[in-house]
Amino acid sequence: MASMNDVVQSLKPAGGFEFDLCARNNMLKQMGLKAPKATSTGTTIVGLVYKDGVVLGADTRATGDTTVEDKNCEKIHYIAPNVYCCGAGTAADTENTTALISSQLELHRLATGRHSRVVTALTLLKRMLFRYQGHVSAALVLGGVDLNGPHLYTIYPHGSTDELPYVTMGSGSLAAMGVFEAGWKENMSEDEAVDLVAAAIRAGIFNDLGSGSNVDVTIIRGVDDVEVRRGYQILNPRPYARVRPNDLTRGTTTILSETRTPIHAGHVEYTNEDAVDMETSPVESGGPSSS
């Protein structure tokens, strides 16, 4: 006879997000509980369609509230050989979401025997994010080139998407969009595109506190032609080199006096009548008792 518990258990979703605690969490929040802030990528990420392809750009700062947690993180994620994705929001969410869809696409390529299409990545990502109702805090800039040409999309945490010729996301998106709106034109050359992308990221790095460090760029020219320029511009190098300990020779600090005291370990004796010598040679009858 099925008990009440069995019925309830069978109604629970098998794996994935459970929204049961959301009501409780909201109530606690209203009561004044301050939840710890997840590591966010602060971030300035951008994408731009130029004459033949797509250029993606990102800064490299990861913050936890007001602390810089990673000074050189990678925000441009591999999705497929011809598709890459910049991620802003909660670092764990962007990392795991892009990795998951990347994995799904690889299996799909094996099944179909074809290159991945950017819309496929788009659809997989947006369907997943919508299912999680915005709780997976990933704001993405998806770009790539497939048989239909270059494509660039933005994907918001709640699952909506836009297709545009130039996009910016993250806390530095306003600074970057200012640069894009002032400088974008149709059919830019690759050099112009990379310059504008770098300028937009720089605007984020220097004007937004959530963004910083370096400029990463990825150029997707064609289905088989991708160039990843990690550390395209290193703008905030450490100005002083630390003096390593072994650079300091004896005598760097003046020696005023010297005293040598030998350490007496003493003779320690362990006595244990039941002690048996350890078996160190290979045992003939192998392994545990087989009788």
Next chain:
Amino acid sequence: MQRTQQPIVTGTSVLGIKFDGGVMVAADTLGSYGSLARFRDLRRVRQAGEYTLLGGSGDYMDFEAMLEYVDELLLEDTTLDAPPSYTPRELHQYLARIYYNKRSEFDPLWNQLVVGGVRDGDVFLGYVDLQGTHYEDETVATGYGSYIARPLLREAYRDDLTEAEARKVLEDAMRVLFYRDARTINRIQIGVATEAGGIDISEPFELETDWTVGIRKH
């Protein structure tokens, strides 16, 4: 008894940039009533005294109230036969004190101001806001302008920037703001202050825009 309020009719961003020999201030002429584009010809770039440009965002009535404070100060000057009109730097200091003191009484003037001008070779550009925050810099911006336009102004600024170049930078920045700030209109004023030319505030004019960008031909 006035207490901390909420802004009613508001002006959005004001931009300011120094150039070689003066300062330039720009703002659109919109007075928003929440999300309604209610007043389409508000003058948010004004002259204060002989040498100072004042650009105001935030509550428009508070901006005009502040201008009355300044008028009073300048009137005092005239009647007491004191030295000529206050310098931009002095007005900035005066406004900073007024704004901070009123904030401390929980009765703020809900504005973010750009104060600029030239006097005796001193080219000045500064910022004052409803909390009493005040500073001077080579570029200033209020509202959305701080996020979208200021990076552009900072990048463009050079010590030897010409007046024409400064005008182009401000126009380009105002155009970007018209694209991206939903509380703007395409009708702007630019005020210039130079030692020789004094203060000159243009009549409102329209910027060229292109809204076809990104429209795909299918």
